[in-house]
Amino acid sequence: xxxxxxxxxxxxxxxxxxxxxxxxxxxxxxxxxxxxxxxxxxxxxxxxxxxxxxxxxxxxxxxxxxxxxxxxxxxxxxxxxxxxxxxxxxxxxxxxxxxxxxxxxxxxxxxxxxxxxxxxxxxxxxxxxxxxxxxxxxxxxxxxxxxxxxxxxxxxxxxxxxxxxxxxxxxxxxxxxxxxxxxxxxxxxxxxxxxxxxxxx
Amino acid sequence: xxxxxxxxxxxxxxxxxxxxxxxxxxxxxxxxxxxxxxxxxxxxxxxxxxxxxxxxxxxxxxxxxxxxxxxxxxxxxxxxxxxxxxxxxxxxxxxxxxxxxxxxxxxxxxxxxxxxxxxxxxxxxxxxxxxxxxxxxxxxxxxxxxxxxxxxxxxxxxxxxxxxxxxxxx
Ligand SMILES: Cc1cc2nc3c(=O)[nH]c(=O)nc-3n(C[C@H](O)[C@H](O)[C@H](O)COP(=O)(O)O)c2cc1C
Numbered sequence: 001x002x003x004x005x006x007x008x009x010x011x012x013x014x015x016x017x018x019x020x021x022x023x024x025x026x027x028x029x030x031x032x033x034x035x036x037x038x039x040x041x042x043x044x045x046x047x048x049x050x051x052x053x054x055x056x057x058x059x060x061x062x063x064x065x066x067x068x069x070x071x072x073x074x075x076x077x078x079x080x081x082x083x084x085x086x087x088x089x090x091x092x093x094x095x096x097x098x099x100x101x102x103x104x105x106x107x108x109x110x111x112x113x114x115x116x117x118x119x120x121x122x123x124x125x126x127x128x129x130x131x132x133x134x135x136x137x138x139x140x141x142x143x144x145x146x147x148x149x150x151x152x153x154x155x156x157x158x159x160x161x162x163x164x165x166x167x168x169x170x171x172x173x174x175x176x177x178x179x180x181x182x183x184x185x186x187x188x189x190x191x192x193x194x195x196x197x198x199x200x201x
Numbered sequence: 202x203x204x205x206x207x208x209x210x211x212x213x214x215x216x217x218x219x220x221x222x223x224x225x226x227x228x229x230x231x232x233x234x235x236x237x238x239x240x241x242x243x244x245x246x247x248x249x250x251x252x253x254x255x256x257x258x259x260x261x262x263x264x265x266x267x268x269x270x271x272x273x274x275x276x277x278x279x280x281x282x283x284x285x286x287x288x289x290x291x292x293x294x295x296x297x298x299x300x301x302x303x304x305x306x307x308x309x310x311x312x313x314x315x316x317x318x319x320x321x322x323x324x325x326x327x328x329x330x331x332x333x334x335x336x337x338x339x340x341x342x343x344x345x346x347x348x349x350x351x352x353x354x355x356x357x358x359x360x361x362x363x364x365x366x367x368x369x370x371x
Contacts, residue, residue: 010235011232011233011234011235012234012235012236016235061235063233063235063282063286064282064285064286064288064289064339064342065335065338065339065342066276066277066282066335067274067276067282068232068233068235068286069232069233069279069282069283069286070232072273072274072276072278072279072282073279075274076273076279097296097302097303097304098303099302099303102302102338105275105276105331105334105335105338106276108275108331108334109274109275109276109331109335110274112274112275112327112328112331113274116274169298169301169303172296172303173296173297173298173303176295176296176303177295177296180240180241180294180295183237183240183241183294184240184241184244184294186241187241187242189241189242189244193244194240194241194244194293194294194295195244195293195295195306196244196245196308197308197309198245198308198309199245199246199257199258199261199290199291199308199309199310200245200246200254200257200258200290201245201246
């Protein structure tokens with residue numbers, strides 16, 4: 001039992017922000033890491049593979065204030081497996097909104113998962129403005145916190161951090177509006193079309 | 202309009218004509234793949250054309266909702282969580298402040314009085330507290346003007362829903 005399995009729990013894992021955060025973690029980590037993505041069919045394989053690791057790092061987006069279904073399904077399978085009591089589960093969650101504290105509830109959910117499945121809860125990094133921060137001058141702030149998370153997991157200490165863009169909220173809203181507007185533009189959709197009040201029309 | 206959204210079949214008394222009962226366990230709903238098509242390609246419409254596209258317009262149009270879900274790790278279990286994730290077409294990509302916090306603008310989503318019933322065996326007080334906190338967070342993203350959370354064992358669900366449905370009639 002050694003090394004850290006980094007598990008991407010985003011439903012769009014191959015093109016996800018979580019994948020980028022995971023790659024930064026692997027770069028920064030002094031211990032050995034392997035990276036995996038959850039698919040519908042690989043729960044059993046992952047559960048078996050995890051037995052060879054001392055640490056599991058869950059990297060995932062906040063979805064509707066909770067655990068994305070892709071990860072939730074896997075956690076249920078892992079609880080049933082069940083994992084070794086020596087396994088330590090850490091997490092790096094990113095959310096779209098500015099306030100990293102919007103992830104606080106999902107941190108408690110992963111803690112409950114650990115209690116139910118009998119493994120140890122480890123370290124936590126909560127990232128706000130996670131959809132865009134890596135494309136801004138603030139990417140270095142995230143990298144530094146990821147470095148701390150990596151050190152803490154490698155050394156077996158349990159700690160928590162938060163990081164986000166250090167922007168006044170109004171500025172963040174302006175920046176995010178521009179971000180989404182250009183996202184739509186790439187699809188040939190205008191800001192007005194994106195702002196439609198109609199649902200399923 | 203009123204909506205009862207449940208992750209299990211429920212024997213219900215007569216409902217008022219403006220109340221729809223949806224049993225998610227009988228529907229085909231895939232998980233959200235995070236493509237943001239509903240915000241940036243076909244605004245207001247999910248690109249996955251399964252049963253979820255019939256449900257989120259009902260959620261949006263209802264001024265009273267009752268959600269019934271098994272609790273898993275202090276959150277909703279799969280069926281309800283899958284549906285709630287698939288409901289993001291009712292929001293816009295654009296962000297505003299709600300109580301000083303960043304949240305999405307809503308499309309035509311009626312403010313709602315929500316009752317959320319979470320059930321399961323051996324729900325600890327810690328897990329119940331997380332579930333209550335979750336619903337309070339949801340309220341900000343799902344346009345709940347008021348909400349009430351009830352946590353109960355599975356055997357108590359049918360009575361609790363019947364009681365709530367009766368209150369809606371009155
Ligand atoms: C269905 C869905 C639900 C989401 N719910 C939230 C939320 O409740 N709070 C939040 O801040 N961001 C939310 N987001 C935004 C994602 O957390 C954000 O875009 C994240 O960067 C995605 O990470 P990924 O690329 O690793 O999947 C949601 C996104 C989707 C698609």
